[in-house]
Amino acid sequence: MIVMKFGGTSVGSADAFAQVAQIVKDAVAHDGTSAQPGVVVVTSAMSGVTNMLIEAAERAARGDESFHQAQQDSLLLKHQVVAGRLVEDGSERAALTRIFEQRLAELDRLCSSIAVLGELTARGLDVVSGLGERMAAPLLATVLRAAGLRAEAIDATELIVTDNTFGSAAPLDKLTEARCRERLLPMLHSGIVPVVTGFIGATVENVPTTLGRGGSDYSGALIGAALHADEIQIWTDVNGVMTADPRIVPNARSLHQLSYEEVAELAYYGAKVLHPKTVTPAIEKKIPVRVLNTFEPAHPGTLIVEKTHVEAKGTVKAITAIRNMNLITIAGRGMMGVPGIAARTFGAVARTGANVLMISQSSSEQSICFVVPEASAREVISALREDFQHELERHYIDDIHGMPHINIVAVVGSGMRGTPGLAARVFTAVAAAGLNVIAIAQGSSEANISLVVVDADVTSALRAIHDIFELHVPTEERAHKL
Numbered sequence: 254m255i256v257m258k259f260g261g262t263s264v265g266s267a268d269a270f271a272q273v274a275q276i277v278k279d280a281v282a283h284d285g286t287s288a289q290p291g292v293v294v295v296t297s298a299m300s301g302v303t304n305m306l307i308e309a310a311e312r313a314a315r316g317d318e319s320f321h322q323a324q325q326d327s328l329l330l331k332h333q334v335v336a337g338r339l340v341e342d343g344s345e346r347a348a349l350t351r352i353f354e355q356r357l358a359e360l361d362r363l364c365s366s367i368a369v370l371g372e373l374t375a376r377g378l379d380v381v382s383g384l385g386e387r388m389a390a391p392l393l394a395t396v397l398r399a400a401g402l403r404a405e406a407i408d409a410t411e412l413i414v415t416d417n418t419f420g421s422a423a424p425l426d427k428l429t430e431a432r433c434r435e436r437l438l439p440m441l442h443s444g445i446v447p448v449v450t451g452f453i454g455a456t457v458e459n460v461p462t463t464l465g466r467g468g469s470d471y472s473g474a475l476i477g478a479a480l481h482a483d484e485i486q487i488w489t490d491v492n493g494v495m496t497a498d499p500r501i502v503p504n505a506r507s508l509h510q511l512s513y514e515e516v517a518e519l520a521y522y523g524a525k526v527l528h529p530k531t532v533t534p535a536i537e538k539k540i541p542v543r544v545l546n547t548f549e550p551a552h553p554g555t556l557i558v559e560k561t562h563v564e565a566k567g568t569v570k571a572i573t574a575i576r577n578m579n580l581i582t583i584a585g586r587g588m589m590g591v592p593g594i595a596a597r598t599f600g601a602v603a604r605t606g607a608n609v610l611m612i613s614q615s616s617s618e619q620s621i622c623f624v625v626p627e628a629s630a631r632e633v634i635s636a637l638r639e640d641f642q643h644e645l646e647r648h649y650i651d652d653i654h655g656m657p658h659i660n661i662v663a664v665v666g667s668g669m670r671g672t673p674g675l676a677a678r679v680f681t682a683v684a685a686a687g688l689n690v691i692a693i694a695q696g697s698s699e700a701n702i703s704l705v706v707v708d709a710d711v712t713s714a715l716r717a718i719h720d721i722f723e724l725h726v727p728t729e730e731r732a733h734k735l
């Protein structure tokens with residue numbers, strides 16, 4: 254049994270839908286021979302739709318009462334064009350139109366009340382932003398039926414049970430597993446292809462939630478793990494996971510294999526190709542994850558497994574960058590030798606709920622720097638100023654400040670473990686390009702080295718590091734040269 258997740262671009266146009274239908278048909282045709290048959294499809298919203306929905310809700314909150322109506326018209330058209338091209342059956346088309354109209358009427362009601370209240374809550378935003386998947390899944394199921402398959406759309410609010418952290422809800426594993434099995438296995442046994450909405454879930458009380466932007470990958474993995482699938486396939490618009498984002502580093506190359514650990518590091522540090530939590534459900538059940546290209550389905554893409562074959566010492570696999578960060582510094586001569594400053598610092602940060610992505614303490618102990626998302630910076634700085642009020646007044650600590658426009662560039666590869674000199678090579682590459690490295694740190698797993706650079710330097714840093722490690726050369730060939 255396989256779970257196939259299709260991303261926004263894979264369902265971005267009528268041509269893309271037709272391509273997806275062919276890929277799913279081929280998978281179903283090959284599935285007959287597998288010991289545990291079945292194909293589950295998970296879909297994102299059509300590309301651009303989630304952004305349109307969020308914009309409609311935000312404009313409504315600012316008092317704009319008409320913007321969402323214009324969005325409703327273009328959303329209806331966007332979906333109807335696909336149905337018009339690929340669904341011939343009149344009653345199927347009429348049923349789809351009713352679904353689209355229901356969803357858009359829901360958008361209308363939600364945006365109207367947001368406009369009246371003048372406030373957009375995280376809970377309200379989750380209902381709005383999940384509407385795109387709730388249109389795409391019925392559309393894809395109908396397109397698959399028009400292509401001759403037995404397919405049925407399922408709303409993941411029936412399957413994925415989460416806590417109530419709106420905007421990035423955490424799934425409750427046991428309940429999710431039970432619901433997925435109860436609802437999907439009978440369908441698979443009767444030869445139906447379930448087409449599940451990605452991105453969304455619901456609390457135990459049935460309040461809609463979302464798993465965070467890009468979360469459909471995670472939905473696919475959660476469903477795959479719940480069903481003990483043989484493989485989880487992530488179908489996207491590039492040939493698998495590459496040595497860098499091909500939009501930034503033009504000679505990036507696709508990687509045949511990666512470990513769960515490597516991919517988790519890459520995704521955590523901003524490689525958009527996979528949602529950071531995607532491999533978590535797969536790890537426990539050791540389910541292989543394959544990243545494939547909808548627009549070049551014959552390309553083998555990337556296979557993500559527990560341990561990769563090529564594990565030559567010193568091999569860097571890929572690089573990535575995470576943007577919109579802030580570097581916070583606590584500095585003061587009086588900090589030297591005062592025990593507990595670091596513990597108190599991170600205690601204060603933890604209370605704000607901010608995510609610390611990188612820490613670096615200078616050996617002279619006169620400063621501590623760490624990186625948090627820009628969105629958390631203000632709250633973190635005021636929490637620290639409050640906690641260290643006494644030290645600030647007495648000048649044990651001179652300053653607590655943030656530096657915006659920060660990026661972390663992460664160099665990733667399990668083969669980097671125990672290899673001296675890699676950090677020096679990273680530095681040499683970046684210095685030779687005339688760029689300034691603000692801070693550097695090595696992950697405790699030793700599968701990554703990360704460095705901090707400003708916005709203006711990030712593209713050049715990525716390209717320079719990609720070049721110095723010759724990442725455009727296949728991993729196997731580089732391994733021989735080492």
Ligand code: ADP
Binds near residue numbers: 260494499525527573
């Ligand atoms: P989908 O809509 O299929 O989920 P996304 O846009 O979320 O697709 O992710 C695919 C995009 O991720 C690619 O088009 C590419 O620009 C970007 N990307 C960033 N880093 C990488 C990487 N290391 N390998 C491949 N793609 C990457």
Ligand code: ASP
Binds near residue numbers: 297
């Ligand atoms: N549609 C959602 C988003 O744009 C989820 C996804 O595409 O994975 O974030």
Ligand code: MG
Binds near residue numbers: 526
């Ligand atoms: Mg994505």
